[in-house]
Amino acid sequence: MSNAGYHNDDAAKPTSSKKPSLKRREIAAGLLHALQRSKRTRANIAGKLGWTEPDTSRMVNGHLDVSGRDVAKFLVAVEASAEEIDRLTALADLSPRAYTIQPHPTHLPDVLPTLTYLGVNARTIISYEPHRLPHLTHTIGYAETLLRATGLLTGHTVRDGIRARIDRQAILTDPTGPDTTFYIGETALAQSLPSQVAAEQQLHFHTFTQHPRRHLRLVPGTVAGAAMPGFTLFQDQHSREVVTVHTPTAMLVLEDPDHLAPYQQAISELAATALPQADSTARLLTPGAFGGQTACRS
Structure with missing residues (x-):
C-alpha cells in the first residue's frame, strides 16, 4: 500500500x-x-x-x-x-493498552473524548454506580459538591470538569438520544449533601424520570452484585457493546466479548434484584432521602 x-x-x-x-x-x-x-x-x-x-x-x-x-x-x-x-x-x-486504560483527573472521566464519543453514538446506555449518583444524572451543585470534597482538584479543573459533565448530558435531551437505565447503589443516598443541593437534585430527578427513555432503579445494599465497581455499558446502533469501568483516576475501556461477559451478567442480576422504577423514584424523591435517612428494602 x-x-x-x-x-x-x-x-x-x-x-x-x-x-x-x-x-x-x-x-x-x-x-x-x-x-x-x-x-x-x-x-x-x-x-x-x-x-x-x-x-x-x-x-x-x-x-x-x-x-x-x-x-x-x-x-x-x-x-x-x-x-x-x-x-x-x-x-x-x-498503544492498545494505553487506549484501554485512559487516565483522567480524580473522578472526572467526563473530560475523556472516548467517553463523549461512546455516549453520542449510543443507542442504549446502562450504568451502575454503587456509591454516588451516575454522572449523567448530576446537577451542577451535586457534581461540584462531590468534586470539591476530594480536596485533590484545583478550582479550574473542577469548573472545566463540571462543564464537560453537563455537556455530556445533552444526549439525554436529544430526540434521537439513547434509552438509558441507571442502577444506583443504596449507599449513594448516604452521601451528606447541603440541603439546597439535595433539594435541587431531587427536583432534577422529578423532571428526569418524566422522560420515557430514562430509568432510575435503586439497588439494595444487601445485593451481592452491589460490591462491584461502577461501570457503564454502551450499545450502538449496530449492537456493538463497550463497557467502561470507573476508578478514581482512570477509565478502563473493554470491548472483547470475554471481558464484557461479567458486566453483562451483572446487569442481568441488577435488573432482577433492583427495586422497580416506581418504588425507586419514590425513594429518591422522599424528603430526607439523601444523608442516609431512608433505606431500601428488597
Whole structure:
C-alpha cells in the first residue's frame, strides 16, 4: 500500500477489518467530521495527498489502521483545527493498552473524548454506580459538591470538569438520544449533601424520570452484585457493546466479548434484584432521602 502514501514508523503494513475496533471508529468519526466541515470530497483529499480513494474511504470509515502521521496529514489537508490535529494524532499513536486504560483527573472521566464519543453514538446506555449518583444524572451543585470534597482538584479543573459533565448530558435531551437505565447503589443516598443541593437534585430527578427513555432503579445494599465497581455499558446502533469501568483516576475501556461477559451478567442480576422504577423514584424523591435517612428494602 506504499502507493497510497500511508506511513508507519515501525514499517508495519496498515490493515483493514470488517469489524473496526472502538479506537478505529473514534478516529474515523473525527476524520469524517473534519472532512464534512471542510466540504471537500474523499476523492479530492486522496488526490491532494497522493493516496488512493479506496484507502482514504476505508480510513474515514474506520476500516484501516493508520499512524498518527497519516492522521495529521489528512487533518491538515482538510484544514482542521490545531486542537483536532493534536487530539486525533495522539489517539492514533496510542498503544492498545494505553487506549484501554485512559487516565483522567480524580473522578472526572467526563473530560475523556472516548467517553463523549461512546455516549453520542449510543443507542442504549446502562450504568451502575454503587456509591454516588451516575454522572449523567448530576446537577451542577451535586457534581461540584462531590468534586470539591476530594480536596485533590484545583478550582479550574473542577469548573472545566463540571462543564464537560453537563455537556455530556445533552444526549439525554436529544430526540434521537439513547434509552438509558441507571442502577444506583443504596449507599449513594448516604452521601451528606447541603440541603439546597439535595433539594435541587431531587427536583432534577422529578423532571428526569418524566422522560420515557430514562430509568432510575435503586439497588439494595444487601445485593451481592452491589460490591462491584461502577461501570457503564454502551450499545450502538449496530449492537456493538463497550463497557467502561470507573476508578478514581482512570477509565478502563473493554470491548472483547470475554471481558464484557461479567458486566453483562451483572446487569442481568441488577435488573432482577433492583427495586422497580416506581418504588425507586419514590425513594429518591422522599424528603430526607439523601444523608442516609431512608433505606431500601428488597
